[in-house]
Amino acid sequence: xxxxxxxxxxxxxxxxxxxxxxxxxxxxxxxxxxxxxxxxxxxxxxxxxxxxxxxxxxxxxxxxxxxxxxxxxxxxxxxxxxxxxxxxxxxxxxxxxxxxxxxxxxxxxxxxxxxxxxxxxxxxxxxxxxxxxxxxxxxxxxxxxxxxxxxxxxxxxxxxxxxxx
Amino acid sequence: xxxxxxxxxxxxxxxxxxxxxxxxxxxxxxxxxxxxxxxxxxxxxxxxxxxxxxxxxxxxxxxxxxxxxxxxxxxxxxxxxxxxxxxxxxxxxxxxxxxxxxxxxxxxxxxxxxxxxxxxxxxxxxxxxxxxxxxxxxxxxxxxxxxxxxxxxxxxxxxxxxxxxxxxxxxxxxxxxxxxxxxxxxxxxxxxxxxxxxxxxxxxxxxxxxxxxxxxxxxxxxxxxxxxxxxxxxxxxxxxxxxxxxxxxxxxxxxxxxxxxxxxxxxxxxxxxxxxxxxxxxxxxxxxxxxxxxxxxxxxxxxxxxxxxxxxxxxxxxxxxxxxxxxxxxxxxxxxxxxxxxxxxxxxxxxxxxxxxxxxxxxxxxxxxxxxxxxxxxxxxxxxxxxxxxxxxxxxxxxxxxxxxxxxxxxxxxxxxxxxxxxxxxxxxxxxxxxxxxxxxxxxxxxxxxxxxxxxxxxxxxxxxxxxxxxxxxxxxxxxxxxxxxxxxxxxxxxxxxxxxxxxxxxxxxxx
Numbered sequence: 001x002x003x004x005x006x007x008x009x010x011x012x013x014x015x016x017x018x019x020x021x022x023x024x025x026x027x028x029x030x031x032x033x034x035x036x037x038x039x040x041x042x043x044x045x046x047x048x049x050x051x052x053x054x055x056x057x058x059x060x061x062x063x064x065x066x067x068x069x070x071x072x073x074x075x076x077x078x079x080x081x082x083x084x085x086x087x088x089x090x091x092x093x094x095x096x097x098x099x100x101x102x103x104x105x106x107x108x109x110x111x112x113x114x115x116x117x118x119x120x121x122x123x124x125x126x127x128x129x130x131x132x133x134x135x136x137x138x139x140x141x142x143x144x145x146x147x148x149x150x151x152x153x154x155x156x157x158x159x160x161x162x163x164x165x
Numbered sequence: 166x167x168x169x170x171x172x173x174x175x176x177x178x179x180x181x182x183x184x185x186x187x188x189x190x191x192x193x194x195x196x197x198x199x200x201x202x203x204x205x206x207x208x209x210x211x212x213x214x215x216x217x218x219x220x221x222x223x224x225x226x227x228x229x230x231x232x233x234x235x236x237x238x239x240x241x242x243x244x245x246x247x248x249x250x251x252x253x254x255x256x257x258x259x260x261x262x263x264x265x266x267x268x269x270x271x272x273x274x275x276x277x278x279x280x281x282x283x284x285x286x287x288x289x290x291x292x293x294x295x296x297x298x299x300x301x302x303x304x305x306x307x308x309x310x311x312x313x314x315x316x317x318x319x320x321x322x323x324x325x326x327x328x329x330x331x332x333x334x335x336x337x338x339x340x341x342x343x344x345x346x347x348x349x350x351x352x353x354x355x356x357x358x359x360x361x362x363x364x365x366x367x368x369x370x371x372x373x374x375x376x377x378x379x380x381x382x383x384x385x386x387x388x389x390x391x392x393x394x395x396x397x398x399x400x401x402x403x404x405x406x407x408x409x410x411x412x413x414x415x416x417x418x419x420x421x422x423x424x425x426x427x428x429x430x431x432x433x434x435x436x437x438x439x440x441x442x443x444x445x446x447x448x449x450x451x452x453x454x455x456x457x458x459x460x461x462x463x464x465x466x467x468x469x470x471x472x473x474x475x476x477x478x479x480x481x482x483x484x485x486x487x488x489x490x491x492x493x494x495x496x497x498x499x500x501x502x503x504x505x506x507x508x509x510x511x512x513x514x515x516x517x518x519x520x521x522x523x524x525x526x527x528x529x530x531x532x533x534x535x536x537x538x539x540x541x542x543x544x545x546x547x548x549x550x551x552x553x554x555x556x557x558x559x560x561x562x563x564x565x566x567x568x569x570x571x572x573x574x575x576x577x578x579x580x581x582x583x584x585x586x587x588x589x590x591x592x593x594x595x596x597x598x599x600x601x602x603x604x605x606x607x608x609x610x611x612x613x614x615x616x617x618x619x620x621x622x623x624x625x626x627x628x629x630x631x632x633x634x635x636x637x638x639x640x641x642x643x644x645x646x647x648x649x650x651x652x653x654x655x656x657x658x659x660x661x662x663x664x665x666x667x668x669x670x671x672x673x674x675x676x677x
Contacts, residue, residue, distance in 0.1 A: 048307075052203060056292050104203075108288055111247055 007043035009063040009157055010116075011150060012054065014047040014102060021126030021139045025067040028122075028146045035147065036161040042154060054105050055114065063157045064116040066102060067146060069139075070123030077138035079145065082121040089115075118157065122149050168575040168587075169313045170550075172562025178544040179384065181315035183534045184301060184328075186381045186389075187336070188308065189566070190527050191297045194343055196569035197473070197520040198351055200635050202280075202287040205513065207263060208629040209358055210280040211270040216249055218274035223282075226275050230357050233349040235286065244282045264625045271361040280358070283350055294343040300332055315546030322538050333535045340527040347524045355517040356498050362510060366501060369509030369630035371612030373398035374467050375475035376595070378406060378574065380567035381526075384533075389526065390476050390567060391483045394464060398507050400482040406464070408563050408574065413590065414461040414601040417452070426602040428463060431576035431588035432561055452600075461601040462590045470608040471571030471595045472634060474515035478506065487525075491518050509612070512633035553582045568592055570635050593637040609634065 013029030016022045029044050038044055043061075047054050058064065066087070072080055089106030109115040124146065128136040135143070151161050170177065177185075220241040227236035264270075272280070301318060302308025310318040321327035379392030393403035412428035421437040422429075429435065441455050450456040461468075469475070480488035481503070495518055496503060505511055549555065558581060565574045571592030578586040598607025609631060616626050 052199075052288060052291070053295070055288060108285075110251070111285060112288065 007057075007061060008041040009043070009065070009154065009159060010057060010061045011042065011044045011065045011067070011154070012047045012057075013045070013067045014049070014054075015069055016049050017133065018131060020128040020130055020132040020134060021124075021136055022069050022129055024069050024124055024126065024135060024139055024143065024146075027135060027143050028067045028150065031143055032147050032150060035164055036151065037164060038161060039159050042159050042161075051101050051105055052108060055108055055112070058105075058109050058114045058116060061114075061116050063118045064120070065150060065153055066119070066121045067150065068102060068121065068123050069126045070121075072123065072125060074125050076125050076127035076136070077142055078125050079142060079149075080121075080123045080125070081149075082123070084119060087119050087121045120153055122146055122153075166311055166313050167564025167566065168562045168577040169564070169579075170562070171564050172560045172577055172579055173313075173550055173556060175314055175547060175550045177315045178542075178547060180320055180534065180537055180542060180545050182382055182384075183530055183537065184316050184318070184545070185311075187527065187530045187534065188298065188301050189381065190523050190530060191294060191340070191343065193523045193569050194347065194520050194527070195291055195295050196635075197516050198287055198347065199291055200516065200569075201351065201355070201513070202284045204635075205632045206280055206284060208625065208632055209270070209362060210272060210277050211265055211267070212248070212263070212277065212281055213252075213265040214270065214272070214274045215245065215278035215281045216252065216274075218245060218278035220245055220278065222273075222275040223278045226357070227279050231349045231353040233353075235282070241278055241282060244285065245278055248281060264623045267623055267625050268619050269625050272358065276357060276361075280354065283354060286346075286350065290342075290346045294339050297336055297339050300335060301328065312546070314548065314550040315544075318545065320534075320538055320543050320545050328534075330535075333531060333538075336531050337528055340524070340531065343527065344524040347520050352517055352521055355514060356495070359499055359510060359514065363499070363501075363505075365510040365629065366499075366505035366508045368616060368626075369512070369612045369633060370398075370507040371614075372468055372470050372606075372608050373507060374469045375478045376406070376464060376469035376471050376572050377476040377479040378565040378567055378572045379479075380565075390488075391480055391485060393479045393483060394467075394469065395475075395478055395482055396467060398504075400478065400503060403479060403482045408565070410465040411574065411590065412463055412466075414463065415455075416461065416602040417455050417599040418457055418460050419455050420460070428461075428466075428601070431563075431574070431590060432578055432586065434576070434586070434588040436588070457599045459594055459597055459599050460590075461598045461607065462595055463601055463605075466601075466603075468598060468601070468605050468607050468611070469572075469595050470612075470634075471592050472512070472516075473519040473569075473571075474506065474512045475571060476567060477515040477518055487522050488518070491521055509630045509633045516635070556582055570637055571595060591637070593634075596634050597636065609636075 011029060011032070013025035013027070015025040017026050026046050026048065029046055032038075033044055043057065045054075045057060070080055074080055087106065088103045089110055106115065106119075124139055124142050126136070127138050134140075154161060169175075218241070221238040223241040224236055224238040227233065227241075298304075298308060302310050303318065310316050319327040322330045374394065374396050376394040377390065377392060379388035379390055381389035383389055391403075392406050394406055395403060409430065412430050413434060414428045415422050416425050419438060419440045419442065420435070421439045422435060438458075442450060463469075477488055477492060481492050492503070492506075495514055496505070499505065506515060556579065559579070561576070561578045563574060563576045565572065567573070568591075572595060573592055574590045576586075576588045577584060596608040600606055600610075612630050612634075613627060616630060618624055618626050
């Protein structure tokens with residue numbers, strides 16, 4: 001009943017699917033799972049809006065690939081890739097525990113010695129952050145590209161994903 | 166779910182009742198511990214100060230308050246070294262977004278180091294205890310086993326595919342560990358930190374009206390934590406709750422209504438969003454007009470505070486034996502009377518007290534479930550309720566629970582086998598409520614009046630009180646912000662001649 005973590009590589013899509021583009025990370029991992037056979041040593045995880053709970057899945061993971069919506073100085077729909085220490089990890093003051101997110105998780109991972117050897121983040125700047133299940137057109141168009149980027153990154157880490165026929 | 170069950174007159178099987186209590190109980194324990202260590206502790210604990218602690222001193226302190234085994238000087242030295250390694254990487258990143266060094270931090274470095282160690286231990290602890298939800302809910306978070314009429318998880322002591330004797334044994338182990346951490350780490354920490362912040366027993370009280378719907382139904386139907394409300398901090402009288410007296414105002418909320426000054430019971434409630442504020446981003450909201458998406462719920466026209474403090478006060482004033490006992494012990498340790506509970510510190514202490522009394526109930530409920538299974542009762546669900554032919558043509562229901570954050574009510578109107586109207590009044594709506602037609606403040610706003618602020622640019626004191634309510638805001642937004650990590654900016658207005666809400670949050674996440 002409980003999924004025990006054992007993956008060497010973790011692909012983590014995070015976000016809230018009820019808030020349009022906020023959920024793009026989850027949309028990418030869902031499409032990935034639908035389109036590819038995933039090897040056993042790779043875990044593709046819909047991280048939803050979890051924060052510190054995700055720490056558990058980092059144990060034993062060497063390569064971590066995160067897909068998320070990012071607020072950065074780029075145009076809506078534009079992609080961004082970060083690697084290694086450029087991926088933010090910090091402990092921040094916040095109003096509500098619901099705001100505990102990926103940076104907090106990575107901070108705790110460093111502290112607990114489960115920070116992966118390789119870490120890559122693929123982000124996309126959202127256009128629409130409002131209640132709604134649909135991605136904005138400009139972000140929806142990037143889901144395929146992001147899936148391709150994830151597959152390519154996994155290949156660099158030695159995992160080949162065969163498309164579902 | 167309970168709203169539908171109430172509308173259709175469903176009585177769930179005994180096993181389902183017990184299972185729901187277990188799941189909700191461990192949710193309280195996990196939520197409260199995580200709230201304290203991973204959110205609220207940073208309001209009281211200066212992480213950077215822990216670097217200058219003497220680990221031997223931390224060890225002496227830890228051993229003086231608890232027999233928790235992880236308390237050696239070497240252990241705390243190890244934690245301190247890890248912390249130092251962070252700071253020495255040159256990137257101040259992990260520590261940049263807080264108020265470290267603020268004059269309102271009062272703990273000695275040794276206590277700060279102890280708290281940092283327990284922050285980390287709480288991470289491992291929660292990973293262990295929340296497995297109970299995976300066991301009983303098939304998945305955590307967002308459990309999958311609740312349904313109208315009972316639960317979806319089969320119970321059978323001899324089946325591998327059901328909640329069985331092995332599950333019972335696993336739960337008992339987890340809950341024993343959960344309770345041990347609460348008794349030996351969480352409670353001693355709160356009692357050790359509180360004396361340094363006793364001034365906060367006189368700050369942040371607010372409304373003084375406290376509501377609990379009551380929850381954890383027992384075999385006889387009565388709730389383990391009682392229902393009732395208290396007015397004006399008067400613990401000598403607990404008033405009975407009549408849900409018909411609950412109504413919401415939208416006077417200052419961005420919704421349409423035929424009469425902005427009238428309140429509506431949720432069965433008649435409407436949610437017609439109509440934004441009339443300035444075009445964002447804005448710097449000023451006219452609080453004489455509509456200024457929020459929150460509605461203003463009232464009970465018998467009184468604003469209410471909800472949450473662990475409200476539940477503990479209602480239980481205390483109702484004469485709940487175990488709550489009275491633990492509250493009494495905590496007050497004795499602090500050398501104070503019950504009046505200190507009406508405060509920010511009281512809210513934080515009450516959350517811990519509730520965790521203590523709930524953690525010790527968990528295995529009682531597991532034993533109750535085991536005894537029920539042993540008696541041969543394997544019923545978990547009433548399927549009859551799923552036949553629409555048996556539903557009345559027009560029926561209403563209200564379902565309530567005490568969520569970890571406070572009173573949660575759902576109201577449903579079922580007409581011609583369809584949902585005709587559905588309204589929810591959630592805990593943070595009570596606590597974060599705007600003003601009503603009479604101008605009465607909600608719990609947060611009232612609690613912030615008179616808060617001393619050492620540095621308006623770093624309003625740590627405001628966060629303490631807001632965090633003490635355990636707010637649910639920017640709900641589940643995970644946007645990764647790469648444009649600087651500034652804290653939610655808090656704008657303060659002078660209390661003199663002040664007519665609007667004291668606070669504005671410019672949430673970094675764009676949430677509400």
